[in-house]
Amino acid sequence: MKFVVRRLLAMIPTLWVVATITFFMIRMAPGGPFQSEREIPAEAKAALQAQYGLDQPLLVQYGRYLKNVARFDFGPSYKFPARSVREIVMGALPISLELGGLALLIAIVIGVPVGALAAARQNTFLDHFPMSFAMLGVSIPNFVLGPVLIFVFALTLRWFPPALWGDANQKVLPALTLSAVYVAYIARLTRGGMLEVTRQDFIRTARAKGLSETVVIARHALRGGLLPVVSFLGPAMARAVTGSIVVEKIFAVPGVGQYFVNAAFNRDYTLVMGVVLFYAALLIMLNLLVDVMYGFLDPRVRLE
């Protein structure tokens, strides 16, 4: 408990550093939030700048921003002034969580058994074939796999719709596309972890006790063999949630990922800050979660 509190407190300076760097970096980018191909009348532009305090000195803006963030007020988005940054992120977050969660679920359901099997049957066909496939999964980028899946399953076979987020059948292709890379990672990590564990003494003991191979693998080896997978899941979840930009774009999924890129292009200062801070916080929290889970899975790890 003390450990968790300490880690949560340590988040604050980290987030402050992230906020500061982002704040000044986005301001260094040329241009500003209120530009368009058709010139905005000078009077209107000045009114916009004043409305958002962009006519103030940069340090004043920075101070005001930090004060507001401390109260969880991220301000209105410059690009979408009718909505606040918090509203935008909170509206998109459940969708990204669902997409990322589904993708990781698929990855675990497929990756763990495949990896375990490969380890148990090391150097046989059951090892090489899935592992080469996994290699392929790691190497095929989303922007190739997504369109191939759309072409085959949406436009040719017409089993699933090619885009949008709503019904269950709209979630299949984006989740599959996003999961591919994680299936591969998890399978390989499971295999590696298992191979290492099965060489250890306690497994030899278990076997010597006369336990069946299935029990040895499922009850003893898997628990230790999954440790690398667990530590991978934290950052993987954060990546799956916010790093799904490509998948979100291809499948028109209204998640957080798209804001990452678009907000920066639009110089939507507040939205950029909001999304970056949110991502940083998410990453820290998930890492913390992983550390806590470690404690449960491996008795040798003690949280201090």
Added chain:
Amino acid sequence: MGARRRTRRRVIVFTTLAVVTGAVFAVASARTTAPRRAYFGRAEPPADDVLRFTNGAEPELLDPGLMSGQPDGRIARSLFEGLVAPHPRTLAPTPGMATRWEVSPDGLHYTFHLRSNARWTNGDRVTAHDFVWSWLRVLHPKIAARYADIFYVIRNAQAYKKGTLQDASQVGIHAADDTTLVVDLDAPTPYFMQLVMYYPFLPVHRATLEKYGDRWTHVDHIVTNGAFKLTFHRQNDRFIMDRNDDYWDVANVRLKRVVAYSLDDLTTMVNMYRAGMTDWNPSGYLPAQYIPFVRDYDDYHAGPYLGTYFYSFNVTQPPFDDARVRRALAMAVDRERIVKYLLHDSRAPWGNVVSPGFEGYPYPEGVRFDPAAARELLAAAGYPQGRGFPSVELLFNTSQDHRKIAEAIQEMWKQHLGLDVKLTNQEWGSYMQSTTKLQYQVARRSWIADYLDPNSFLFMLRSADGNNRTGWSDARFDSLIALAGRTLDEPRRFALMAEAERIALEAMPYLPIYAYSTVELVAPYVRGFYSTPTDTHPLKHFYFERGGAQEAAAAAPGASVGSTP
């Protein structure tokens, strides 16, 4: 043992690859050998009267007075109705909130008579006072309205916006009574009725704005007066608009619901249309490389569009301070080749500043491809065979389409003039900054007409105009445009503008390349849709033909597609 294992592993990898690629190719070839369907998207109307279309990137604003941009405009025009509304085919003004209107003989005073049966969605009556308040709001000095400057033809509008005039009652917008709106102009503006149909002139509901501020357009707060009302909105996803049963002309609205999807990936949009998830894929949302594959389907529609694609020169620095250099470069561009090979004839080669499509406008002769004359001009400017020409950069905003054209033009300038031009691309924000601050030498630009008048292309080349972005200024040009603005007689006015365009073509601050066209996919059962030169499509006129595919094909909207300036 080790070697054999490695071999076996390699075999497995290769088999896997072969199986996967084989499957993909099998599917791909099965598709290409299949007989071609008449329609690229769905052919049968959906069971209910729900129109679904892709609306492009998420609109920034739903507030018609403040917004800019096509996606925003499409939503606003469905939710709100102005004094007059464009006819779906001719775009001529038809009754909207006003049943009739009069113009004084000198063209300076417009009187609109509003209908008494028009209601806001909260039940309030729509009155002339709503228009006065809405328009004055756009002109308020503190309001960030992107299109405020198109109101400046109204008396004292600009002075009020700039803050030099404090008294709003001196602005030429007045309500004589609840149903009479009087507008006084500074100069007769023959296209004023076109302006009034533009979305910044749509009315907004005062009490709602005053209560909710910036957030008044939330689905829970918004009050509108158009054919449809907003019932659902999810950012980056969709707008759902249901027929407004209290709309004065609801009897003529046949769609029950409109669903507008917000997404910015063109390929995804086309996928959705292909899969039958949308009935309409509007213009601008079809990637150029798709055109050769979809152009032969019957649901593909192309029409003229009032827009131009051009390069602008920064005339404040050598070598482009010399008009001969600018003209030489313009004459060395082979527009036909660009349009044919890079754009698959989906655009028209164009050498004028004003886009095609203005009937009665006497277009001056545009710039033409003439490499020999271009070389002579360049030599006369002091750069024979391009010798001694300083190093020059061509700027475009990052996009594959812009790059392809820039590369082609780079090659043409090299081949015909012996010039070495460097290409630079910048992402949107930086590009905007560079072009507005004249931190460039040659830059890609484009322009779409805001209203049906050649002035929409010429006003921006005036000396002080914020859209000029070349540094070019010519007193004769400015005075011709000003004079045209005061001229009521149309042939005379057009002649003045054509003379101004001739000056611009001689000086060549803009190097015209091609004219846009509308290219869209429309399901065969959609009726009430017409290709229009401003790409305006009032959704209240859309409906579905339920006569079956055969009849639908016979009466496909292609029949009604055409130039309607």
